Amino acid sequence: MGRVTARRPVVRIRDGAVSTRPDTLVAEEPLEIRLDGKPLAVTMRTPGDDFALAAGFLVSEGVIASAADDLASIVYCGSARDEDGASTYNTVDVRLAPHVPLPDLPTLERNVYTTSSCGLCGKASLEAVRTTARWKLDGDRPRDVSTELLAGLPDRLRAAQRVFARTGGLHAAALFSPTGELLDVCEDVGRHNAVDKVVGRAAQQGALPLRDALLMVSGRASFELVQKAVMAGIPLLAAVSAPSSLAVDLAEETGLTLVGFLRGTSMNIYTAPHRLNLPR
Numbered sequence: 001m002g003r004v005t006a007r008r009p010v011v012r013i014r015d016g017a018v019s020t021r022p023d024t025l026v027a028e029e030p031l032e033i034r035l036d037g038k039p040l041a042v043t044m045r046t047p048g049d050d051f052a053l054a055a056g057f058l059v060s061e062g063v064i065a066s067a068a069d070d071l072a073s074i075v076y077c078g079s080a081r082d083e084d085g086a087s088t089y090n091t092v093d094v095r096l097a098p099h100v101p102l103p104d105l106p107t108l109e110r111n112v113y114t115t116s117s118c119g120l121c122g123k124a125s126l127e128a129v130r131t132t133a134r135w136k137l138d139g140d141r142p143r144d145v146s147t148e149l150l151a152g153l154p155d156r157l158r159a160a161q162r163v164f165a166r167t168g169g170l171h172a173a174a175l176f177s178p179t180g181e182l183l184d185v186c187e188d189v190g191r192h193n194a195v196d197k198v199v200g201r202a203a204q205q206g207a208l209p210l211r212d213a214l215l216m217v218s219g220r221a222s223f224e225l226v227q228k229a230v231m232a233g234i235p236l237l238a239a240v241s242a243p244s245s246l247a248v249d250l251a252e253e254t255g256l257t258l259v260g261f262l263r264g265t266s267m268n269i270y271t272a273p274h275r276l277n278l279p280r
Contacts, residue, residue, distance in 0.1 A: 003027050004048050026170050028189050032091040033057060034077065036102060040094075046170065046188045047089070049197045050076075053188075054092050056200030059208065060228040062132035063096075063103055067203040070100045126246075126253055135209040135233040137255045142178035142212055142235065144277040149180045151265050153216045154240050160185040161218075173198045175234075176214045183213060191217055192224050199232045209233020221260055226250045236275060238262050243270060 010023040026046055033041045033054050045053060051074040055067040064070035077091040096102060153176060160182060161172045173194035174185040186197035195217065202208055214236045215229050221239035223246040229237045230250065237251070238259040248270045251258035257272040269276065 004046055026189055029088075029090055034091065034093040035063075036095055037093060043190065043193060045190060045193045049186060049201065050089070050092055052186075052197045052200030052204060053193055054094050054200065055203045056196030056198070056228070056232075058094065059199055059203050060196060060231045062134065062231060064100060064203070065134050066206055066208060067200065068206045070097050071095070072097050126250055129227050129230060129250060130253065133230055133254070135211075137230065137233065137235045138211055139255055139272075139274070142214075142275060145178050145214065145236065145275055146277045147265075147267065147279060149178075150214075150238055150259060150262060150267060150276070152180065153214070153238060154262055156180075156182060157185065157216050157218065161187055170194075171218045173218075174216045175202070175210065176216060178212060178214065191219050191222070192228065194218075195225055195228045199228060202232065211235060214238065216262075220244070221247050221258060223247045223250060226254075226256060226258065230254045230256055235272075238267075 004027055006025050006027050007022045008025055009020060012019050012021055028044055029047055030042055031045050031050055031053065032039060033043070041057065054074055055064070055071065058064045072095040074092055074094050076089050077093050157172055157174045160174060161170060170187040170189060171191040171194050172185060172187045173191070175183040175198055177183060184198050184201055186194045186201070188194040188197060195215070202210055210233050213234055215234045216238045217225060218240055220241040221237060221243035223244055225239070226237060226243075226247045227250060236257040236259070240262050241260065243258055243260045248258060250256070251271040255272055257275045258270045259267050260270060261268045
């Protein structure tokens with residue numbers, strides 16, 4: 001199994017003093033996702049939770065709604081080996097359950113919205129999510145989430161990042177309850193991978209849609225992250241940095257509460273503030 005971290009030598013300069021020492025880096029390796037044996041997507045990720053990553057990716061693309069019901073199996077491909085003949089564990093093959101129709105792979109490959117440079121216009125992107133989302137976001141759930149609770153989520157997210165504490169090089173995504181209980185957290189070099197992992201684990205547990213969950217992410221809130229939240233039925237997404245214009249458009253269109261620049265007691269609420277208990 002691929003390792004989460006790696007050690008590399010580094011020349012370190014501190015206060016004018018030069019030394020050589022090993023440094024702990026986050027691992028980054030490609031993961032190829034195959035669907036019924038056919039190549040579907042390749043993403044650069046931190047090894048670990050690969051099956052959840054694949055399941056979450058398929059949820060975000062509208063292929064499945066539940067890993068327990070819609071997937072027959074997810075396995076590593078033994079044919080993917082390195083130059084020494086050892087398995088790389090960098091290719092997974094997903095088999096759908098018999099009742100799940102196999103999507104048109106060329107169409108799905110063209111419509112994978114996992115990068116902000118997908119080449120689609122804003123209108124096409126919004127329409128694609130609107131037509132493939134399985135669940136409508138309930139406008140009344142959750143209610144009265146306090147801004148004080150939101151203000152504490154970035155520190156709680158950082159405290160839960162075990163690998164970040166060793167490397168300083170990972171993004172994270174966490175699910176919280178409306179009362180602030182940490183439900184799950186995943187780390188990865190890619191923000192979208194971290195979200196796919198946490199959504200995929202929920203799918204494996206039969207917990208979708210996540211109508212009573214809050215999603216907290218490190219970094220910015222891009223269109224892809226809003227899309228993944230909507231596809232998982234998550235009603236609130238909070239980020240420590242800025243959203244993109246298309247992310248705000250999609251949040252507005254779907255009724256997602258989108259919070260950005262969540263730092264200390266400061267935050268910007270871009271859409272659907274009715275879910276929050278605002279200071280008076």
